[in-house]
Amino acid sequence: MGRVTELLTSEADPVERDLLRKAAGGNLFAFEEIVRRYQRRVYGVALRIVRRHDVADDVAQEAFIRAWKALDTFDLERPFGPWACRIAANLAVNHVRSPRAREEGLPEGHAEQPAVSQDPLTGVLDAEARDVLARALESLPGEQRAVFVLRVYEEQSYKEIAEGLGLSMGTVMSRLSRAREKLRLALAPYLATGALRAGGGEP
Numbered sequence: 001m002g003r004v005t006e007l008l009t010s011e012a013d014p015v016e017r018d019l020l021r022k023a024a025g026g027n028l029f030a031f032e033e034i035v036r037r038y039q040r041r042v043y044g045v046a047l048r049i050v051r052r053h054d055v056a057d058d059v060a061q062e063a064f065i066r067a068w069k070a071l072d073t074f075d076l077e078r079p080f081g082p083w084a085c086r087i088a089a090n091l092a093v094n095h096v097r098s099p100r101a102r103e104e105g106l107p108e109g110h111a112e113q114p115a116v117s118q119d120p121l122t123g124v125l126d127a128e129a130r131d132v133l134a135r136a137l138e139s140l141p142g143e144q145r146a147v148f149v150l151r152v153y154e155e156q157s158y159k160e161i162a163e164g165l166g167l168s169m170g171t172v173m174s175r176l177s178r179a180r181e182k183l184r185l186a187l188a189p190y191l192a193t194g195a196l197r198a199g200g201g202e203p
Contacts, residue, residue, distance in 0.1 A: 017076060024071040031071075035064050038081050045085045048149045049092035051138055059095060063088035085154050086164025089146040093165075096142030136186035144179040151176055 016037070022030035042063055047056035067074075067084050074083060137145060146165065150156045151172075162169045 013079075016080060020071070020074075020076045020080060023068070024074075024076060031068055034080055038084055039064075041081060042084050042088045045149055045154060046088045046092045048137065048153060049089060049142060049145050050095055051134075055095060056092075059088055059091045062091055066091075082154065082156055082160060083164070085150065086156070086160070089150055090165060093142045093146045096145070132187055133183070136183045139186065140179050140182060144175045144182075147172055147175045148179040148183075 016034070019030045019034050023034060039060065043056055043060040046059035046063070047053065050056050050059060063084055066087055067080070074080075137148070140148065147161055150161045150164070151158075156164075158169045158172050161167070162172045165172070167175075
């Protein structure tokens with residue numbers, strides 16, 4: 001509900017606004033409370049882009065450090081979360097582009113774990129869908145992955161993404177379109193098989 005409120009109002013709630021003002025004045029305890037509020041969300045954005053838990057931890061930490069240092073340039077009337085997520089997305093893209101990231105590859109079991117389902121068939125299909133989606137996301141270039149994550153998972157506007165990543169709106173829309181098409185193509189075989197299984201037919 002909090003994210004929906006952000007989308008509708010584009011303003012920080014009064015408690016957060018007070019915390020941000022105190023943090024901007026040098027109150028570290030106030031900023032620590034802001035970090036607690038958004039730590040999982042910022043980490044989630046980083047993880048969906050870098051696909052490594054250890055790197056996502058580092059990216060999230062660096063994102064909060066940069067946000068802390070740049071609070072004097074931030075409009076304290078606006079919600080902090082989307083801004084912090086865009087900082088994390090930028091850092092994550094920079095990591096994906098780096099030679100180190102290409103050398104590291106991905107560890108075993110890096111994908112997000114599916115929720116336990118009561119229905120065995122549904123559980124299998126859900127697990128397969130998550131695995132296919134995770135692999136499809138990994139195949140996207142970092143720039144497309146960042147735009148997709150911010151638009152689809154964070155529900156940010158094209159304008160917010162463009163401003164946060166330093167891109168034109170046309171570039172954002174183009175990268176998002178290419179990302180969606182690649183994911184659609186990657187998921188097409190699974191979706192067809194899944195439909196047949198769910199309907200009891202044979203592939």
